[in-house]
Amino acid sequence: QEQLVESGGGVVQPGRSLRLSCAASGFPFSRFGLHWVRQTPGKGLEWVATISYDGGQKYYTDSVKGRFTISRDNSKNSLFLEMSSLRGDDTAIYFCAKEQGWLNGLYNYYLDVWGKGTTVTVSS
Amino acid sequence: AVQLTQSPSSLSASVGDRVTITCRASQGINSALAWYQQKRGSPPNLLIYDASSLESGVPSRFSGSGSGTDFTLTISSLQPDDFATYYCQQFNSYPLTFGGGTKVEIK
Numbered sequence: 001q002e003q004l005v006e007s008g009g010g011v012v013q014p015g016r017s018l019r020l021s022c023a024a025s026g027f028p029f030s031r032f033g034l035h036w037v038r039q040t041p042g043k044g045l046e047w048v049a050t051i052s053y054d055g056g057q058k059y060y061t062d063s064v065k066g067r068f069t070i071s072r073d074n075s076k077n078s079l080f081l082e083m084s085s086l087r088g089d090d091t092a093i094y095f096c097a098k099e100q101g102w103l104n105g106l107y108n109y110y111l112d113v114w115g116k117g118t119t120v121t122v123s124s
Numbered sequence: 125a126v127q128l129t130q131s132p133s134s135l136s137a138s139v140g141d142r143v144t145i146t147c148r149a150s151q152g153i154n155s156a157l158a159w160y161q162q163k164r165g166s167p168p169n170l171l172i173y174d175a176s177s178l179e180s181g182v183p184s185r186f187s188g189s190g191s192g193t194d195f196t197l198t199i200s201s202l203q204p205d206d207f208a209t210y211y212c213q214q215f216n217s218y219p220l221t222f223g224g225g226t227k228v229e230i231k
Contacts, residue, residue, distance in 0.1 A: 047220040047222065095167050097167075110173040110174075
């Protein structure tokens with residue numbers, strides 16, 4: 001069974017750093033791109049970052065560029081999000097999600113497996 | 125960035141009703157659109173990809189249509205398990221973006 005489990009969330013003061021992890025199981029991890037998506041309590045979803053299957057390509061939403069770094073360790077089936085200079089508006093539930101991958105000869109980027117999320121609260 | 129506008133933001137419907145949710149993109153995104161269902165306390169669940177392809181395991185009462193800028197998610201006969209919030213997401217270009225969501229409530 002394909003599974004993603006996030007960890008590393010918590011309460012952190014503004015300006016500090018936090019590292020989120022996402023442990024994967026049940027699928028060939030190194031063959032799929034991965035994403036971080038966040039959700040403010042009671043509000044909608046916001047895409048945060050994407051990393052390609054081999055880590056060679058990374059994309060970020062504008063509000064986190066220069067502050068957040070997405071990375072992966074394919075030998076440990078793990079995805080990470082290093083967050084620095086945290087602000088109040090970074091407070092959210094952070095989900096990791098996996099791309100669908102190869103389907104009928106085409107690679108699909110849609111997010112078919114999601115973790116349950118880890119909560120980050122930025123507050124003094 | 126491509127903006128996705130969902131409408132309505134909420135709706136009330138009864139079991140058995142046909143429900144339609146729309147998602148409009150600020151620029152053309154071909155068919156690179158997904159629909160998700162999210163229930164309280166749970167992550168989103170992929171329903172539709174490529175605008176109209178049904179994800180494996182998703183009931184056939186869900187369907188998607190559209191291309192370019194206008195997309196629709198239809199639930200042909202609303203079931204008790206379908207009361208949730210629905211989101212569209214575009215994958216045509218970075219930054220990836222989500223619609224604001226449509227909450228489907230019991231009438």
